[in-house]
Amino acid sequence: ELRRVAGISVAQWELELARCGRRCEICLQAEQDGVVRLVPDHDHVSGAVRGVLCERRNLALGGFADSPERLSRAAQYVSQPISVEAA
Numbered sequence: 001e002l003r004r005v006a007g008i009s010v011a012q013w014e015l016e017l018a019r020c021g022r023r024c025e026i027c028l029q030a031e032q033d034g035v036v037r038l039v040p041d042h043d044h045v046s047g048a049v050r051g052v053l054c055e056r057r058n059l060a061l062g063g064f065a066d067s068p069e070r071l072s073r074a075a076q077y078v079s080q081p082i083s084v085e086a087a
Helices: 002-006 010-019 055-063 068-079
Strands: 038-042 049-054
Touching: 010 038, 010 049, 038 055, 049 055
Parallel strands: none
Antiparallel strands: 038 049
């Protein structure tokens, strides 16, 4: 499965997991059965594996189409004070 999806072997994946301390490189959560699953993150242009992310952060990056500009604007957006009062 790793070879097909990410182009890496189980041994290479184990090295990646060891390198990051078996934690998501964005949220720092450790893998937990049924709660957090770590997956190889890859660049959609080159296909190269970038690192280890939890599924949620991996999907989030995909939602931003791996665009640093979109991610930067999103970070600015969530850092702003809330301007609309809740009803």
